Amino acid sequence: MPAEPDAATVPGDPYPVPDAAAYLAGRWTVDRTVLDVRTGTQGTYRGTAHFRPEGDGTAPGVLLHVEEGELTWNGTTAPATRTLRLCPRPDGTADVTFADGRPFHDLDLRTGHWTTRHPCAADLYDGEFTVVSPGEWHLRWQVGGPAKTQLLCSVYRKTSARGPDGGLPSSP
Known part of the structure; x- marks a missing residue:
């Protein structure tokens, strides 16, 4: 059962x-393990996460969290994407919503550590965010429900090349 990091x-x-929004803005690499606790099956996700200003300008300060990468599961690799919205609050915390605006969870990184819970139909998602440095944070979701028991462990690392909008710099 190799999903969790060792103590070292x-x-x-x-x-x-x-x-939270200022910290997350920009590009990150994502390395994730996905463990089906019931079967012992483990997969990996490798990709990028880009926290960038929402393009239509209707919600100033809102960041789109766009993840793009590949999920390898049971010997098959396929593209995987997701989009969330990070809606900052004046106190440095944020609301995280799905792309369509439905609530997902709140986020408060002021101590560097945050736990949250999201009920999703018959499933329950328990999340734990830990910021370890200016350029790295970890996210752990424990998912339980009648049809699944999963553990998702992600490591996000800031990319070194950033342009003025937090994205990759343009070509000269």
Whole structure:
């Protein structure tokens, strides 16, 4: 059952973040393990996450969280994407919604550590966010329900090349 990091890779004290949106803005690499606890089947996701201003300008300060990559599961690799919205609050916290605006969870990284819960139909998602440095944070979702028991462990690392909008710089 290799989904969880060993004690040597678990960081010490969380890294406090006064403004979640400012911290997350830009591009990140994503490495995720997905474990089906019931069957012992494990998969991986590798890709990128881009937190960028929402394009239509109707909600100033809102960031789109777009993940694009590949999920390998049971020997098959396929493209996988998701889009969320990060809606900042004046106190540095944020509401996270699905792309269509439905509520997902709240986010408060001011201590560097945050737990949250999201009921989804018959399933329950328990999330734990831990910021370990200015350029790395970890996300762990434990999912339980009548048809599934999963553990998703993700490591996000800031990419080094950033342009003025938080994205990759344009070509010269």
